[in-house]
Amino acid sequence: MTLDVPADRLIPLTALGRTRGNRTTLVRRRAKMPPVCGGCRVAAKRRFQLVLVKPSHYHDDGYVIRWWRALIPSNSLAAVYGLALDSGKRQALGEDVEIDIDVIDETNTRINVKKLLQRFRRHGNFGMLGLVGVQSNQYPRALDIARPFRAAGVPVVMGGFHVSGCLAMLDGTAIDLDQARKMGISLFAGEAEGRLDDVLRDAAAGAPKPLYDYMNDLPGLGDTPIPYLPHEFVRRTAGTNASFDAGRGCPFQCSFCTIINVQGRKSRYRTADDIEKIVRENWRQKISRFFITDDNFARNKDWEAIFDRMAKLREVDKIPLGVMIQVDTMCHKIPGFIEKAKKAGVTRAFLGLENINPDNLAAAKKKQNKITEYRKMMLAWKAEGIFLYAGYIVGFPGETPASIRRDIDIIQRELPVDLLEFNILTPLPGSEDHKKMWDKGVAMDADLNKYDLEHPVVDHPKMSRAELQAIYDEVWTLYYTPAHMETLLRRAAVTGVPMLSLAKVLVQFATMMQFEKVHPLQSGLIRMRHRSERRPGLPAENVAAFYLRHVHDLILGNAAFITTMLWVLRTAWRVSRDPQRHLYKDLALTPVIEDEDETFDYLTKTDGAKAAIDHFKKVDALTHKAQPASVAAE
Ligand code: B12
Numbered sequence: 333m334t335l336d337v338p339a340d341r342l343i344p345l346t347a348l349g350r351t352r353g354n355r356t357t358l359v360r361r362r363a364k365m366p367p368v369c370g371g372c373r374v375a376a377k378r379r380f381q382l383v384l385v386k387p388s389h390y391h392d393d394g395y396v397i398r399w400w401r402a403l404i405p406s407n408s409l410a411a412v413y414g415l416a417l418d419s420g421k422r423q424a425l426g427e428d429v430e431i432d433i434d435v436i437d438e439t440n441t442r443i444n445v446k447k448l449l450q451r452f453r454r455h456g457n458f459g460m461l462g463l464v465g466v467q468s469n470q471y472p473r474a475l476d477i478a479r480p481f482r483a484a485g486v487p488v489v490m491g492g493f494h495v496s497g498c499l500a501m502l503d504g505t506a507i508d509l510d511q512a513r514k515m516g517i518s519l520f521a522g523e524a525e526g527r528l529d530d531v532l533r534d535a536a537a538g539a540p541k542p543l544y545d546y547m548n549d550l551p552g553l554g555d556t557p558i559p560y561l562p563h564e565f566v567r568r569t570a571g572t573n574a575s576f577d578a579g580r581g582c583p584f585q586c587s588f589c590t591i592i593n594v595q596g597r598k599s600r601y602r603t604a605d606d607i608e609k610i611v612r613e614n615w616r617q618k619i620s621r622f623f624i625t626d627d628n629f630a631r632n633k634d635w636e637a638i639f640d641r642m643a644k645l646r647e648v649d650k651i652p653l654g655v656m657i658q659v660d661t662m663c664h665k666i667p668g669f670i671e672k673a674k675k676a677g678v679t680r681a682f683l684g685l686e687n688i689n690p691d692n693l694a695a696a697k698k699k700q701n702k703i704t705e706y707r708k709m710m711l712a713w714k715a716e717g718i719f720l721y722a723g724y725i726v727g728f729p730g731e732t733p734a735s736i737r738r739d740i741d742i743i744q745r746e747l748p749v750d751l752l753e754f755n756i757l758t759p760l761p762g763s764e765d766h767k768k769m770w771d772k773g774v775a776m777d778a779d780l781n782k783y784d785l786e787h788p789v790v791d792h793p794k795m796s797r798a799e800l801q802a803i804y805d806e807v808w809t810l811y812y813t814p815a816h817m818e819t820l821l822r823r824a825a826v827t828g829v830p831m832l833s834l835a836k837v838l839v840q841f842a843t844m845m846q847f848e849k850v851h852p853l854q855s856g857l858i859r860m861r862h863r864s865e866r867r868p869g870l871p872a873e874n875v876a877a878f879y880l881r882h883v884h885d886l887i888l889g890n891a892a893f894i895t896t897m898l899w900v901l902r903t904a905w906r907v908s909r910d911p912q913r914h915l916y917k918d919l920a921l922t923p924v925i926e927d928e929d930e931t932f933d934y935l936t937k938t939d940g941a942k943a944a945i946d947h948f949k950k951v952d953a954l955t956h957k958a959q960p961a962s963v964a965a966e
């Protein structure tokens with residue numbers, strides 16, 4: 333018979349739970365108890381098995397994309413795990429039930445289906461499989477993961493952008509959601525803050541609802557349970573970074589964006605107190621590097637209070653914060669934003685640059701991106717020694733392979749951005765672009781696995797899909813040439829960007845698409861494959877062929893990675909020892925000059941840029957030069 337311990341006698345091993353392997357058990361350890369008489373014996377507690385899985389997706393080789401160490405942690409997983417821990421602590425399933433939580437990020441951990449099924453069986457299927465943060469490209473894999481669990485009668489609930497995006501923009505059957513319904517998977521649309529208890533209770537009763545739809549009721553985020561993952565999981569990412577979303581929602585209206593239709597356009601945010609709690613909880617486990625996942629932290633209404641609090645944690649509490657944020661290209665116009673970012677410990681900023689041709693930006697309703705501001709904004713970040721990634725989209729309707737090559741060359745010469753991350757313009761389910769195409773019946777690829785921004789899924793007016801794929805593959809090699817990588821390192825040396833930090837990411841970005849055919853954001857260190865993880869429908873390879881190919885790919889991929897790494901490190905070392913390094917100059921680092929619009933290619937080579945400059949000059953003339961002398965003098 334199990335002897336149970338009253339809740340007030342239990343000792344938590346960490347403030348949030350105890351972790352062994354993938355598994356966290358809430359306050360399970362027994363306090364030292366005096367001998368117990370028979371009358372004190374109470375009934376055994378039931379243990380609800382909650383398994384949270386963030387699915388990966390299938391590579392073109394048919395196997396799940398999985399790494400020994402993934403590059404970036406899953407914030408969706410951290411968010412749902414934080415909520416689940418809180419439900420457990422509050423005993424949301426009743427005083428007689430404890431919740432055991434397993435967390436599996438499939439990008440760095442193999443799902444041992446057999447073992448998990450045995451565990452569910454041992455507990456009489458008293459539990460739930462949660463498929464977390466499922467994106468459209470992960471939806472087919474998520475269904476494949478769910479299949480054996482549903483066959484065994486385990487309740488399965490799926491949430492994330494595919495479900496939410498489809499329900500926000502399309503009719504309830506799109507796209508392929510009926511497949512999940514047929515399998516008896518419950519769909520969760522919207523956000524789980526304040527709602528997870530209900531789902532867990534239904535699952536515990538063995539009757540989760542087919543649909544939880546909270547799309548019209550987005551929760552406030554202040555004082556909600558914090559996103560959190562124990563060190564045990566965070567260390568499975570290269571660099572041991574944690575993540576959190578300080579806010580959700582963006583005011584802009586880019587037509588390719590799913591975020592505004594799922595998380596809304598109003599800024600909802602965590603408080604500075606919440607952020608302090610996140611930092612402190614992570615610092616207790618010696619994690620001080622964070623990725624703040626807000627799509628646009630510059631539009632988080634509480635950005636200043638949050639930055640100030642982080643600066644205090646650095647300066648007063650000596651927590652060595654290293655932070656990455658995502659911002660828009662007009663963030664430098666917010667007084668104090670970049671300076672405070674620096675004080676808060678921001679070392680990397682990700683920009684939604686997307687393109688340098690205003691015609692393309694206008695076509696995507698990304699009107700907030702003013703190319704006339706690009707250099708000013710980038711130089712402002714550089715002045716603080718913060719390095720810049722930028723997202724760059726190829727495949728806008730007006731583009732051709734030649735125009736894309738020309739634009740990459742212009743960026744290399746004229747814009748002081750460090751890393752570019754390329755994506756194909758993709759109608760992601762949940763975006764306005766997708767909805768318009770869906771309504772018009774435009775032919776889109778039916779395989780959701782391809783909606784990863786690396787594969788063309790619709791026809792392009794000027795390029796065949798094969799041509800678009802070819803130029804997409806090519807842009808990575810065009811940008812990450814040895815000559816340009818050396819230029820980036822020289823720019824880093826003269827602007828005070830930490831060389832090693834840049835070098836590490838540079839290697840990843842320069843190699844992953846070329847050698848592993850995986851976007852750096854889905855990448856990691858050392859690709860893992862398992863024969864059983866081949867996409868259903870593709871032939872299973874024989875054992876010898878599988879291992880031969882796997883080892884061959886592993887050797888080639890890692891040899892290329894190591895060679896590039898050594899080259900980058902050697903170059904970084906040479907550059908950092910160069911006595912002339914502080915004298916380095918190039919066009920991109922030149923301070924913004926008066927007649928830039930006549931001399932720089934990025935402002936003169938496209939009709940869109942010329943029109944933008946004309947417009948800018950007209951507005952400038954109307955607002956400044958045409959003012960009466962008395963006003964101008966004020
Ligand atoms: C951080 C981030 C990443 C990180 C981490 C991944 C992650 N999901 O945490 C990295 C850099 C790895 C990444 C990579 C990619 N990403 Co990303 N990413 C984001 C971003 C900016 C934030 C994710 C996040 O933390 N959101 C906050 C969480 C809390 O929201 P959530 O995931 O929706 O979860 C809530 C609800 O959905 C619900 N919920 C979710 N799951 C479950 C499960 C259960 C059981 C329940 C009850 C509830 C529930 O409750 C949660 C809490 O409220 C989003 C945009 C966004 N604003 O969300 C894009 C986004 C998710 N990414 C996207 C894409 C396309 C990618 C890539 C394919 C890009 C690429 N070319 O490589 C890769 C895929 C690789 C991968 N392994 O995920 C798209 C997906 C669109 C779609 N329809 O599929 C998004 C929406 C951005 C966009 N461009 O539109 N990404």
Ligand code: SF4
Binds near residue numbers: 582585586660684
């Ligand atoms: S700025 Fe980013 S998050 Fe905002 S609407 Fe545009 S793509 Fe979406």
